[in-house]
Amino acid sequence: MRTALRAGLIFLILNVSFLSADQIALEAYVSSFDSIPLAVIPFSTGGGEIPLNLPWEVMADDFEFSNRFLLLRAEQRDTALFAAKNIMLCIDGEYALTGENIFMTCNIRNALTNELIYGKMYSGVLGDIRKMAHNFSNTAYELFFGERGPFESRILFIADKGPVKNVFIMDYDGRNTRQLTHTSTINLFPCFVDSTAFLWTSYLKGRPDIFTASLVAGSPKAFISSRFTDTSPAYSPIEDKVVFASSRNDNLDIYICDGNGKNLKQLTFNKAIDTSPCWSPAGYLIAFISDRTGQPQIYLMDVEGANVRRLTYEGGYQDSPAWSPKGDKIAYTSIRDGKLDIWMINTDGSNCVKVTDIPGRNEYPSWSPDGSYIVFQSTFKNKCDLFAIRPDGTGLRGLSFTGNAKMPDWSAF
Amino acid sequence: MRATTGSFLSFLLLVLFSAGCSHYKSLKQDLTVIKSEIDSMKVTLAELDERLSNQNELTRLIRADQQVRFKELKEDMDVVASNITESQIKLSKIDEKTQQLKKGWEEKTRVDSLHEAARIAEMESHYEVARSDYSSGRYAIALGGFQDIVKRFSGTGRAEQSTYWIGECLYAQKKYTEAEESFMDYIKHFPAGDKVCGALLKLGLVYDKKKRVDARDTVWEKLLQQCPGSEEALLAQARMKGK
Numbered sequence: 190m191r192t193a194l195r196a197g198l199i200f201l202i203l204n205v206s207f208l209s210a211d212q213i214a215l216e217a218y219v220s221s222f223d224s225i226p227l228a229v230i231p232f233s234t235g236g237g238e239i240p241l242n243l244p245w246e247v248m249a250d251d252f253e254f255s256n257r258f259l260l261l262r263a264e265q266r267d268t269a270l271f272a273a274k275n276i277m278l279c280i281d282g283e284y285a286l287t288g289e290n291i292f293m294t295c296n297i298r299n300a301l302t303n304e305l306i307y308g309k310m311y312s313g314v315l316g317d318i319r320k321m322a323h324n325f326s327n328t329a330y331e332l333f334f335g336e337r338g339p340f341e342s343r344i345l346f347i348a349d350k351g352p353v354k355n356v357f358i359m360d361y362d363g364r365n366t367r368q369l370t371h372t373s374t375i376n377l378f379p380c381f382v383d384s385t386a387f388l389w390t391s392y393l394k395g396r397p398d399i400f401t402a403s404l405v406a407g408s409p410k411a412f413i414s415s416r417f418t419d420t421s422p423a424y425s426p427i428e429d430k431v432v433f434a435s436s437r438n439d440n441l442d443i444y445i446c447d448g449n450g451k452n453l454k455q456l457t458f459n460k461a462i463d464t465s466p467c468w469s470p471a472g473y474l475i476a477f478i479s480d481r482t483g484q485p486q487i488y489l490m491d492v493e494g495a496n497v498r499r500l501t502y503e504g505g506y507q508d509s510p511a512w513s514p515k516g517d518k519i520a521y522t523s524i525r526d527g528k529l530d531i532w533m534i535n536t537d538g539s540n541c542v543k544v545t546d547i548p549g550r551n552e553y554p555s556w557s558p559d560g561s562y563i564v565f566q567s568t569f570k571n572k573c574d575l576f577a578i579r580p581d582g583t584g585l586r587g588l589s590f591t592g593n594a595k596m597p598d599w600s601a602f
Numbered sequence: 603m604r605a606t607t608g609s610f611l612s613f614l615l616l617v618l619f620s621a622g623c624s625h626y627k628s629l630k631q632d633l634t635v636i637k638s639e640i641d642s643m644k645v646t647l648a649e650l651d652e653r654l655s656n657q658n659e660l661t662r663l664i665r666a667d668q669q670v671r672f673k674e675l676k677e678d679m680d681v682v683a684s685n686i687t688e689s690q691i692k693l694s695k696i697d698e699k700t701q702q703l704k705k706g707w708e709e710k711t712r713v714d715s716l717h718e719a720a721r722i723a724e725m726e727s728h729y730e731v732a733r734s735d736y737s738s739g740r741y742a743i744a745l746g747g748f749q750d751i752v753k754r755f756s757g758t759g760r761a762e763q764s765t766y767w768i769g770e771c772l773y774a775q776k777k778y779t780e781a782e783e784s785f786m787d788y789i790k791h792f793p794a795g796d797k798v799c800g801a802l803l804k805l806g807l808v809y810d811k812k813k814r815v816d817a818r819d820t821v822w823e824k825l826l827q828q829c830p831g832s833e834e835a836l837l838a839q840a841r842m843k844g845k
Contacts, residue, residue, distance in 0.1 A: 457834040471739025473774045489737070494837050495803055496770065514740035536737035537730065 207465035208340070209481070216461025219311060225333055227252060228279035228300055230266055232293070237477050239318065241291060244293065247322035248280060248329075250362065251268025251340040255330065255561060256584060274458070275361065278306070280329065289315050295325040307332060319364065323359050337601070339557040342362040345369075345379040345387055345562060345598040346575060356389055361557065361599070363588035364577070370400065370409060378421050380601035382448070388412060388422040388431065399433055404602075421465050424448070428492065432456070434477075443477050445492065449516040456494035456523065463488075467513050469536075476500070476510040476519055487521055489536070500538055511554045512536075520544065520554035520563050544582050551576075558601035566595040725755045729764065736767060736774075745771035762788075766797035772803055782808045799829035803838055810841065 229249040252258040261276060271279065279300040284293040291314065297307040309328060311321040323340040331336030342361045343497045347354050348368075356379045359366040371378050372393060379389040382401065391409060393399045397420045399413040413419045418436040425432075429448035434441045443456040443463045457463040461481035468475060470490070479488050484505045490497040501507050506524040513519065516536065523532040531544040531554045545551040547570035556563055562584070569576060572592030578585045588594075633690040732747030748771060755761050769784035786803040789798060802825035809818035822838040829835050 431666070453841055455836075460831065469739050471774070473739065473741070474737065481626075491770070491774070491806055493804070495800055496832060497833060498641070516740070517734070535734070537734040 213592045224257055225278065226261070226276040227272060228261040228263045228271055228274075228276045230263050230279055230281040232284050232295075233284040235283055235285035236569040239284065239286060239291070239315070242322070244284070244295070244318055244322035244325075245280070245282065248295075248326045251323060251338070252330075253337060254340075254362065254586075255559075255580070256579065257330075257334065257561075266303070268301050276300045280325075286315065291315050291318060291321075293318075293321060295321075297329055300555050319360070323360070335501050336559060339559045339561065339601075340491075342558045342587070342599060342601050344555075344575070345381060345389075345600070346566075346589070346594050347377060347379065347596040349593050349595070355595070359589070361588075363590075365473050366589075369404065372409070378596060380423055380598045381602050382424045383426060384602040386596035388424060390420040390422065395556075412542050413446065423467050425468040425472040427468075429469075430472070430492070432466040432475055432477075432503075434466065434470065443475070443490075443494075445494075453501060455496075456490065457497075465509055467510050467512055470516045474512075474536075476512060478508055478510065487519065487534075500536070501541070502538075503541055504532070507532075509553050511556055513580075514560040515556055518558065520580070522554065531563060531578070534561075544578060544580060546582060547585065553596050555597050555599040557599050562599075564597045564599045566597065657841075666792065685726065725751060725758065725760050728755075729760045732764070732767065741771045743747060743773045745775075762792050762795055763797065765791065766795070766801055769804060773808065776806045778811050799825060799832045799834040803834040806838060808842075840843075 190220050190384075192474050196356075229245050229252070231243070231245050246262075246537060249260060249262050252260050257398070259274075259276075261271075261274060263279070266279070266281070268575070271277075276301050279298050280296065281298060282293060282295040284291055289518055291312070294312045295307070295309050295311070295329055295387045296305055298305055303578050307329075309325055310401075311324070313321060320341070326340040327338040330336075330340070339361055340480075343358055344361060345356060345358050349355075352375070352376045353373050353376065355368055355372060356376050357366055357368050358369040369379075369387070370391070372391065375392045377390045377397075379387055381387050385404055387404055388399055388401050390397050392398075393400065394411075394414065395417045396416070398415070399419045399422045400409040401412040402409045404450070412422070413433060413435070414429070415435070417439055418434075420434050422431050422433040424430075430445055431448060432443060432445045432452070435444045436442075437444075438455060438458075440460060441462045442458065443466050444453060445456055446453040456475070457477070457479070459479060459481050461479055462485075463477055463479045466475050466477040474489055474491055476487055478485050481488075482499070486502070487505050487507050487510050488495050488497055489499040489500050494496065500519065501521070501523075504523040504525050508522045510519050510521040518535055520531055520533045522529055525532075525543075526566050529550040529552050530546070531551050532541060533544050534541040544563060545565070545567070547567065547569045550573075551565055551567045551569070554563045554565045560580070562579055564575055564577045566573055567576045574587060574592060575589040575594045576585060577588055719751040728747060728751050732744045732751065735741075735744035735747060745768060748768045752761045752768065765784070765788045769781050769788060772778075772781035772784055782805060785801045785808065788795065788801045789805065793800060795801075802821055806818045806821040806825065809815070809821060819842065822842060825838050826835050
């Protein structure tokens with residue numbers, strides 16, 4: 190029973206009926222303000238006390254991270270305070286804890302009248318309390334802004350221990366870290382396939398090949414393997430295609446294959462080094478790095494390898510392009526004045542701006558699913574860790590603190 | 603002594619007398635001549651008076667005539683001055699009209715120039731937006747933008763390029779039949795266009811998607827002939843070899 194509960198988190202929607210007036214009021218509210226004033230109130234208990242990971246605190250952290258709320262962490266309902274701070278919405282709830290099992294109700298209410306706007310009920314085990322809280326944060330975020338929040342997203346990354354590098358996964362907020370590969374070799378460039386699998390480059394066979402494995406369990410399985418270098422995979426869920434760099438034609442070029450590793454096609458035929466491909470969110474364009482003009486620069490091409498055009502002209506070295514979820518920007522690593530930093534450019538080549546303005550080597554950007562943050566590896570605090578920053582260069586926050594995390598891939602999965 | 607003196611005086615008087623008589627005759631003759639000359643001169647003077655009188659009359663007549671002529675000349679000059687003034691006024695008006703026309707022409711030129719510049723700027727802006735939409739994966743919106751450019755800015759380089767990108771937008775949306783028409787349209791109308799290699803490649807890829815291998819190979823053979831060594835030709839060669 191417990192296993193069953195753990196395996197299947199039951200999400201029950203308690204109340205999904207909306208009054209049209211409420212909806213209209215919400216839409217008008219959203220269109221009038223950049224940030225929504227919102228209060229989060231500690232949940233009341235119907236039995237037992239949650240020892241860790243208080244769900245209302247998790248939700249408040251989520252909303253704060255999104256930077257789209259004027260958040261008040263209230264100690265209790267205080268309509269006078271809410272009115273004074275122009276807070277019209279609040280989140281509250283209640284829970285009942287029986288052993289490891291928890292039953293929780295989360296609500297969005299009119300902060301002044303206490304009228305219920307939306308409610309959702311969760312039932313599961315205590316270990317899933319953060320998942321439940323993140324799920325409700327996403328639900329609320331979608332109600333307020335019409336798009337899914339990043340609060341249930343996860344980040345793949347590499348953590349090294351001496352010469353050994355393995356793939357790990359963590360929640361978007363740096364919690365719930367888990368090791369995915371357990372090899373004694375080098376593993377690099379992890380990328381999500383979907384919510385169940387991932388691809389990465391591994392030296393398991395003594396040379397760089399592309400492997401796939403389950404996110405839950407399972408041993409690595411060769412995906413693209415040859416006597417040449419096969420590296421930097423990127424998966425497109427739109428087309429169920431994988432692009433990667435391979436040296437099977439003497440030098441590194443970009444190749445594409447189906448999601449099952451078949452139907453391999455070469456996309457670039459240049460004598461220069463072409464590598465680090467990444468997909469546009471629509472799954473038709475590919476950004477990649479090429480030194481065909483002498484220095485590594487970002488190029489764009491379509492999925493057939495046609496219409497190749499150079500995107501970047503500034504800086505002598507560019508690497509690891511990452512396409513924004515909205516498709517209009519590309520973040521990448523660039524060396525300027527001898528320093529590695531994260532830069533960003535519009536896909537039409539305009540508005541090239543520096544994102545990170547902090548000490549250390551800042552590289553390997555990856556966008557959050559909603560485009561509100563960019564995760565990257567940095568030696569900002571001497572050792573290499575993962576940090577998140579908003580595209581406008583604000584909101585820097587650490588996500589890992591082990592001093593050995595790098596090459597992040599942030600995904601909605 | 604006294605007698606000697608008297609004799610001397612008498613002799614002197616006689617000499618003097620003789621000399622005086624002789625001088626008198628000479629004087630008388632001179633006087634006659636002078637009288638004659640005076641008479642002659644009187645005649646001459648009379649003639650001169652007459653001539654002077656005639657001359658004066660002539661001068662008077664000439665003056666009168668000159669006065670008349672001056673008067674006429676003045677009148678003529680007045681007419682000329684009037685004409686000049688009139689001409690000046692006319693010239694002034696002509697100049698004014700010319701200035702107006704010039705201003706109008708300059709304004710028209712400026713407006714035309716501005717209009718053309720605005721038109722070009724508008725076209726470039728539309729093109730950039732459409733390209734940006736394409737790069738951002740908004741293919742349906744980009745398609746509308748490129749179609750608008752072809753319609754509104756026909757005959758321009760951007761219209762030519764947009765014709766190609768219409769095909770690309772359709773291809774990206776997997777609307778292969780429409781993409782085929784669009785790429786064929788480009789190849790037909792712009793056989794020497796910048797994007798003809800790309801259009802031939804994509805047309806072949808459309809046939810490849812439609813499993814029309816013969817049509818694909820025909821188009822790609824043309825691509826290899828027309829664009830040897832191009833990236834499109836390399837791609838087509840690789841695809842024909844099954845790579």
